[in-house]
Amino acid sequence: MERKDVSKSVLKRLPVYLSYLRSLPENGTPYISATALANALGMGEVQVRKDLALVSDGGRPKIGYFRESLIEDISQFLGYDNTTDAILVGAGKLGQALLGYGGFEAYGLNILAAFDVNPAPTETQDEKPILPMEELEAFCRTNQILMGIITVPAQYAQQVCDRLIACGIKAIWNFAPIHLDVPDNILVQHENMATSLAVLSMHLQVQIKDKK
Amino acid sequence: MERKDVSKSVLKRLPVYLSYLRSLPENGTPYISATALANALGMGEVQVRKDLALVSDGGRPKIGYFRESLIEDISQFLGYDNTTDAILVGAGKLGQALLGYGGFEAYGLNILAAFDVNPAPTETQDEKPILPMEELEAFCRTNQILMGIITVPAQYAQQVCDRLIACGIKAIWNFAPIHLDVPDNILVQHENMATSLAVLSMHLQVQIKDKK
Numbered sequence: 001m002e003r004k005d006v007s008k009s010v011l012k013r014l015p016v017y018l019s020y021l022r023s024l025p026e027n028g029t030p031y032i033s034a035t036a037l038a039n040a041l042g043m044g045e046v047q048v049r050k051d052l053a054l055v056s057d058g059g060r061p062k063i064g065y066f067r068e069s070l071i072e073d074i075s076q077f078l079g080y081d082n083t084t085d086a087i088l089v090g091a092g093k094l095g096q097a098l099l100g101y102g103g104f105e106a107y108g109l110n111i112l113a114a115f116d117v118n119p120a121p122t123e124t125q126d127e128k129p130i131l132p133m134e135e136l137e138a139f140c141r142t143n144q145i146l147m148g149i150i151t152v153p154a155q156y157a158q159q160v161c162d163r164l165i166a167c168g169i170k171a172i173w174n175f176a177p178i179h180l181d182v183p184d185n186i187l188v189q190h191e192n193m194a195t196s197l198a199v200l201s202m203h204l205q206v207q208i209k210d211k212k
Numbered sequence: 213m214e215r216k217d218v219s220k221s222v223l224k225r226l227p228v229y230l231s232y233l234r235s236l237p238e239n240g241t242p243y244i245s246a247t248a249l250a251n252a253l254g255m256g257e258v259q260v261r262k263d264l265a266l267v268s269d270g271g272r273p274k275i276g277y278f279r280e281s282l283i284e285d286i287s288q289f290l291g292y293d294n295t296t297d298a299i300l301v302g303a304g305k306l307g308q309a310l311l312g313y314g315g316f317e318a319y320g321l322n323i324l325a326a327f328d329v330n331p332a333p334t335e336t337q338d339e340k341p342i343l344p345m346e347e348l349e350a351f352c353r354t355n356q357i358l359m360g361i362i363t364v365p366a367q368y369a370q371q372v373c374d375r376l377i378a379c380g381i382k383a384i385w386n387f388a389p390i391h392l393d394v395p396d397n398i399l400v401q402h403e404n405m406a407t408s409l410a411v412l413s414m415h416l417q418v419q420i421k422d423k424k
Binding site: 012040041178200 | 218220223224226227228231232235252253254290291292294296304305306309310312313314315316319320321358359365366367370382383385389390393397399401403404405406407408409410411412413414415416417419
């Protein structure tokens with residue numbers, strides 16, 4: 001299907017459909033309708049119908065979509081089927097948790113290696129390597145890396161970001177709690193866990209105070 | 213200091229200051245000014261000055277803040293010093309990564325246990341337990357848990373959410389890629405990694421297409 005411009009809210013809903021479709025039992029019915037999907041997820045039927053029509057032309061009246069094809073169409077639309085190789089900079093606790101997570105492959109993300117000022121020798125062949133920062137440039141060029149994940153402390157994030165861009169990286173997933181300045185053609189996606197925790201913790205403090 | 217209402221953008225900046233202050237060498241100068249902080253982080257001096265005045269009254273003209281006190285004041289303001297006990301539901305790969313992360317303690321979050329339909333026996337004493345779902349209610353009541361982390365697949369998230377609220381939980385950190393319906397007094401903080409990956413991956417597809 002031809003790619004159309006797509007809003008961020010559609011991009012938020014598509015992974016929800018995909019996650020649900022993937023979770024259905026393999027020996028269940030091979031077809032699923034927009035109505036069934038909408039009901040299962042508690043979402044509006046019209047919206048689900050529109051979203052599915054945007055990514056797949058496999059819908060049949062009164063039958064719905066062939067589930068396997070719909071999974072393929074959504075995955076392809078989201079780019080989950082062309083695997084993106086990425087590297088991660090900052091192998092602290094969060095970096096290592098992401099490196100070892102292993103669940104990103106379902107979303108087309110393959111983290112090849114981490115880089116850190118304190119590299120660590122790998123103990124098993126399955127483990128992903130934590131390499132010294134000096135090898136960053138050569139590694140990115142050799143492997144034509146387009147995506148970088150930043151998990152260094154906030155005050156080092158901008159310099160790491162600049163270095164990644166110089167290595168040819170076009171998309172940055174930033175876990176450091178700081179705004180990054182980048183040229184227009186580079187996309188930064190922020191994932192600010194410290195802020196999330198601050199918001200949640202602030203809410204609990206107010207709740208507890210109200211009770212007293 | 214008396215708590216004032218605080219905007220979400222301040223809540224985003226405070227963890228940045230804290231992360232920087234904590235990273236400074238212990239044997240360095242004991243004082244830091246708003247100007248020095250602003251310069252180090254590439255942020256506006258006026259903004260930094262205002263933010264710090266909001267959370268601490270320890271600033272001295274021409275000297276700045278005593279670093280240790282400022283760290284304490286920001287931590288206290290963000291609620292990082294009163295540790296919040298939390299539980300996590302859904303011990304899949306992401307859930308286990310968060311459970312084993314260990315870096316949340318610096319932000320006042322202490323995950324006591326995970327719950328899953330497939331509980332796992334713990335192998336060491338240090339490991340946090342993965343308990344059966346049937347024990348959720350009793351555990352939350354006994355330990356007066358106020359925060360829950362949801363890492364189940366999207367289609368189970370709402371029912372887990374309802375169950376957590378019935379257990380007395382007031383703040384939910386949701387990693388499932390789906391909107392949750394909750395009463396007004398409950399706060400949900402969304403952390404949607406699948407969406408982040410879709411946005412990044414979409415950007416790379418457009419970039420590659422433009423090159424061709």
